[in-house]
Amino acid sequence: MMSILKFCVISVLVFFYTSTVTAQGQPARTKRKAIICLTYDDALNSQLENAIPQLDSFGMKGTFFLNSIPGSTDVIGKGSDILLKWKQASSRGHELGNHTLFHPCPQKLGWQKDIAIEAYTLEQLLNEVQTAHLYIDQLEGKRAKRSFAYPCNNFEVQKKDYSERLRTFGFISYARAGGDNTSIVTDFSGLDKMKVPSWHVMEGTTGSQLIAYVDEAIKAGGLGIFQFHGIEGSLFRISNEAHLQLLKYLKENQDKVTVATFSDAMKMVEGMNLSK
Ligand SMILES: [Zn+2]
Known part of the structure; x- marks a missing residue:
């Protein structure tokens, strides 16, 4: 034994x-060996149209943090292509993560008062996280837990950090936080799995800037997590070309870097901590 x-x-x-x-x-x-995660927020159509086909062509798996997905169309008898495409993405091995249902963010970031995080109690927010979990169950089948990404990378509700509550909540396995292009995890044993930093990639970031981050992760033997939004689409848009350049580079350097979904990467990190 x-x-x-x-x-x-x-x-x-x-x-x-x-x-x-x-x-x-x-x-x-x-x-x-470095680990890179490709994560995408907000269930944007440009991810279905551009990011996923690119990932599939390289045989790479991404993590998609979903909030509401339209389940119907305005044409009688026609189902939602969007719903169908997210189901298919999951069946091809992409990870679907929890990003709440209605994506509440702070008013200071432009959210209207009635739908901002300031209008929530902790209980309401947790109910929403649970509802989003059950909603994704309907898309891809039941899971005990899923990974989570904080809407707008904000941990606070009613001025209190809710990450500790998520840890014991039961539906959340790991949670991704925000950060910048210096956010590369190297201290695996000290990593808080409810606040895993990522690079919130901003509008217009180029392919070479994305590649430079991978190089830093390789140099450090660390974990680097991209937090993308629009790929050749609105919201913190980067071009298709930049995204493609990044995937090509990751493929060419697969001896130095492993591309994994967020949950798989966290399992690897936990495995390394256990084997120490
Ligand atoms: Zn978001």
């Missing part, structure tokens, strides 16, 4: 670590 366990632990280590060998044939150092 112990030897099987040992073998598993060693296999995991071999999988996650690459070693370089000197001219003398001695191992020079071990370096952790």
Whole structure:
């Protein structure tokens, strides 16, 4: 039993670590392989039209944090293509994550008073998170837990951080927070799985800027998470070309970087922590 366990632990280590060998044939150092997650928020049509076909063409899996999806159309007898496409995305292995139902954000970011986070109690917000979970169950089948992304990267409701409540809530496995292009996780053992930082990619970011972030993650042997919105579409838009450049680069460097869904990446991180 112990030897099987040992073998598993060693296999995991071999999988996650690459070693370089000197001219003398001695191992020079071990370096952790970087992990990159491609995450996309708000269930935007440009993700269905552009991001997912690109990901599929490279055999890569993304994480899509969904809020409301239209389930009907204005044509009698015609179902919602959008609903169908998200179901298909899930069946092809893309991760569907929870992003609440109505996406409440702070008024200071332009949200109207009645629908802003300031209008919510903690209980209301948690009910919404649970409803969104059950809603995604209807799209792809039941799951005990899903990953979560904070709307507008905001942790607060009624001026209190609700991340601790999510940890014990039962429906949320890991939660993605915000950040910038320096947000690369290197301290895996100290990582709070309810506040995993990501780079909120801003409008007009170029392919080479996206690639520079991957290079930093490779250099650090860290976890880098892209937080995208519109791909050749509105909302923090980046071009199709920039997105394609990034995917090509990730494919070309697959010996140095693993592309994983957010949940798979977090499971890898937890596995590495356990094997220490
Ligand atoms: Zn959002």
